[in-house]
């Protein structure tokens with residue numbers, strides 16, 4: 648995709664385990680151009696990954712100079728937004744990513760966790776405009792999370808808040824690649840959806856398409872994931888009392904097939920559900936570009952003197 652560029656622009660780069668997606672984004676959050684490259688995964692070297700990011704940046708910036716770059720990293724970013732502490736699907740380990748790439752590119756660089764970037768995308772240009780208390784959960788391979796409290800994006804003491812996917816919902820339950828067992832994301836994610844479909848339908852989009860066509864197993868698989876989504880969200884609501892819960896990621900494209908059972912489970916498992924305002928479950932506005940738009944918004948805040956958070 649490519650649209651004419653007039654006015655200031657920033658670049659957001661979503662750095663995931665399989666793909667690098669770069670986008671040129673204007674001040675209103677509109678994505679003007681994108682470039683997609685293979686990230687190389689955890690077996691790539693740091694140098695190879697950073698060359699890929701440089702290539703992606705060059706592709707979207709042809710003929711244009713951005714004011715800054717935001718990186719949405721699929722990993723744990725430290726509290727200062729300087730280093731990637733750990734990224735299970737990328738080569739970065741305690742890597743000084745922000746300063747290194749800012750120096751290489753000669754541009755201001757903002758670094759943030761990808762789910763937190765998705766939250767920023769909704770706060771700045773999506774369904775959370777004007778909302779001060781919200782939780783975002785993204786259902787993909789696992790669960791990503793973001794937390795908005797009192798109008799501030801909460802990152803935690805070490806930058807690691809919002810890792811809702813590894814809350815322990817089922818003691819000694821399904822093993823998780825993180826090393827723990829019974830993590831929420833083993834029951835409510837695209838991966839969990841494939842397990843619930845008993846291997847008969849291989850991918851989330853195939854399951855959703857089959858469910859829309861009336862396939863009972865596919866409908867039941869989405870309802871199962873929805874129910875687990877609702878149970879976990881009930882715990883988050885008990886802890887945090889958000890006004891809105893935003894659901895993003897690939898699974899959210901199933902819409903009410905997953906959100907209706909989730910809303911029912913939320914009411915069943917929530918403290919005093921009859922005596923409180925139960926938050927709405929809302930599908931995220933930004934789908935595949937959430938990380939790009941959020942990272943570019945952070946770069947814009949950095950360069951316009953409006954520090955994040």
Ligand SMILES: [Zn+2]
Pocket residue numbers: 812813823824825826827828830
């Ligand atoms: Zn886990």
